[in-house]
Amino acid sequence: MSDFKSGYPEYMQESLKKVSETRSSRFGKEFTPMTAEQRIQILEKFHPDWKPQMKRGLKIGPSKGMLIPHEVADIIESHSMIKHDEIDLTKIDYDLDVLIIGGGGAGLSAGILAKESGIPADKILLVQKLRLGDANSKMAQGGIQAADTSIDNPAIHYLDVIGGGHYANKPDLVEALVKDAPDVIKWHESLGVMYDKNPDGTMLEIAGGGTSRNRMHSCKDYTGLELTRVVLDEFINKEIGYTEFTSAVELLMDDKEQVAGAVLYDLETKEYHIARSKSTILATGGFGRLHIQGFATTNHYGATGDGIVMAYRTGAILRDLDSTQYHPTGAAFPEQIVGQLATEKLRGRGAQPVNKYGELFVYHLEPRDIESSSYIRECYERDNGIVTPTGMKAVWLDTPMIEKVNGSGTIEREFAAMFRNFNRWGIDIRKEPMLVFPTLHYQNGGVEINANTETNIAGLLCAGEVCGGVHGKNRLMGNSQLEIYVFGRRAGRAAAKRASKTNLGELNLNHVKRYDKWLEEAGIITERKSPIILPEYRGEKTLSHQLKIM
Amino acid sequence: MSKNNNDFVTIYVMGKKQKVPADLTIMKAMEYAGHQFIRGSGCRGGFCGACATVYRMRGSYKLQGALACQKQVEEGMIIAQIPFSPSEKITYKLNEIKANANTFLEYFPEIARCLSCNTCTKACPQDIMVMDYVQAALRGDIKLAAKLSFDCLGCGLCAMRCPAEIVPYNIGQLARRLESKYIEGPTEQVLSRCEEIKEGKYDKEIESLKNADKETLIKLYNSREMKNE
């Protein structure tokens, strides 16, 4: 050990020593899970979502009155980036059966299923504002849930989902989620996804926060990468149309009050294009890059909530956007990776959260909102956190425990990404713990859909993180990777079916005009425009900063 | 965050001199210098490969590769992003491909030109043994090619550097799909659970949960058995 070099500054060494000294006595120990009352108490006091001053009621539209974070209300209560009478709707650039907006897992799988349901490849177009597949979908590390072991079943899965979501989930959507789950895994394997297996050929399945059975399937800690690239490869093999670095900026309607495509904006040539389509699927993902309450985020560059804005302008109903998911274990050190995810799977395999004295202070697999709240309490109320050089407070996640529990070699084998991404900054997570603090992770709510992914607006389908209802007020790990393939595939099928029996009328942007009127009537005077498409990071804005939590 | 002068380094973004905070990644440093990415930024966390970058240090002949979101700036770095590597992905029908020793040569005949120079491996920002998996594919060793290429993000740096003009990441992709589909094959427990669901085995139980009121659900949830071993 003499040539071992710690990845942490001198002043943290004393605390690190305590973590290492207490490891043996913590081995095999678990902190008692909280009771239902304790959970409510800690959420009320510490969860960022439970602070009323951080939200406001929406002043316009069908979901008027819903309390949502200011940052989200800001993009919703904004003008369109186009003027309804400045776009030529008679020149159709793409005449389609199925238009898909967003090229993560939900969008890509929708494309494949639309084609398999009989829509010709050249009548489908996927519009993606970054590179195909560069999305939150690729970033999932932990895994994907599906109840397929002998001690598990979809009904048990159902109860975990709805309890974890604080009973606010839409039952039909939960049913679809848990019942389609094994079929999604089967589909992945038929496409050639390499899931981790036990030596006897059965699935390697691990625990996740809030799950009562081990049902997390994974591909090392590159689960999202593996799933996305396989589905993407298949999408390209099917020769389905797509265009990259092009953003949808507004949906189109026709004179029968149906959604009928979208206005597209080429980010490179700065030209607008008109895509007319019988079915339109929104699969634009989440909003982490809005940095709610100033939190750092795990999300990809394009997670700017475009979908909820475009849908809302057509009159689509939103739900559960009052709740936002903070992932308990975002990296807090070093500066270069602040906010990036340290997968929950680490805790699933035995890593324990401990304070600066090396003490356990919470059950390691509480649902995410509870787990996050307890880290915030440990740092801010009890002052048992470690302060980083940039002034962030954080707790330790004792990763060396993983090898103590599962044998040496486990981390390199199962956590190739985590091991590599921390090693790049001089931290060997086999030997030293990580510093973590909650980070903005997931948009729990979104556009309301039914089990066929239809919204209240004809012609508009939605799938994936842009939707609300599947996870209620809190999503469990592994259910979102599942959601995007359950509902992405359903959307592809439903869009194909609809296209075969739909006739479109004349295109218009009257809803954009109407929206300006709503804003005016509500007394909202603003220069803001949305969707914002890409976050603004030029100059000092790219730097991470201290949070004022309490 | 305020900084004093020696916390800064000088870098050259496509030749243009810029002074940036020393603790930033290449990606953030470019933003700090006023760039707004359209291409070249994706996950921002080392998972997508959108941010392939090449650089030389002043005074050094060596051309190096990195992921802009995963590499810290250094004094004298001369940086160019490679936002796109031109290559055509061969399309195939996985159901019709045979997983045998000649599969790779059939779809990627250019792999026979591999010089074993190891330039691809040296270029890989994920430290993958790229040459070894290309060679494994050439020998028809699907399993090894799949395993060695698993951590590939598809950033394209290997393909840009290969003197034999091979596009390794496409080969790795096919290897992994073949490995899973034909060598490992489907998992029994998944197939049988799908059958049970199709037969409606859990419908009644789920239906009753769907119709249960909140109080009942709370009771069921709080008393549910945990079998997490």
Ligand SMILES: Cc1cc2nc3c(=O)[nH]c(=O)nc-3n(C[C@H](O)[C@H](O)[C@H](O)COP(=O)(O)OP(=O)(O)OC[C@H]3O[C@@H](n4cnc5c(N)ncnc54)[C@H](O)[C@@H]3O)c2cc1C
């Ligand atoms: C770091 C990280 C780890 C995660 N780990 C897990 C996990 O282990 N298990 C799990 O279940 N879930 C996990 N999740 C959540 C899950 O991965 C995502 O919720 C899910 O992948 C979302 O998929 P999607 O297809 O709906 O959206 P995305 O994958 O985000 O794709 C949406 C795409 O649409 C594009 N887009 C957005 N707006 C527009 C527009 N206006 N025009 C054109 N294109 C647009 C976006 O740029 C993006 O590429 C994780 C998420 C993150 C960020």
Ligand code: FES
């Ligand atoms: S932006 Fe995805 S790897 Fe760098």
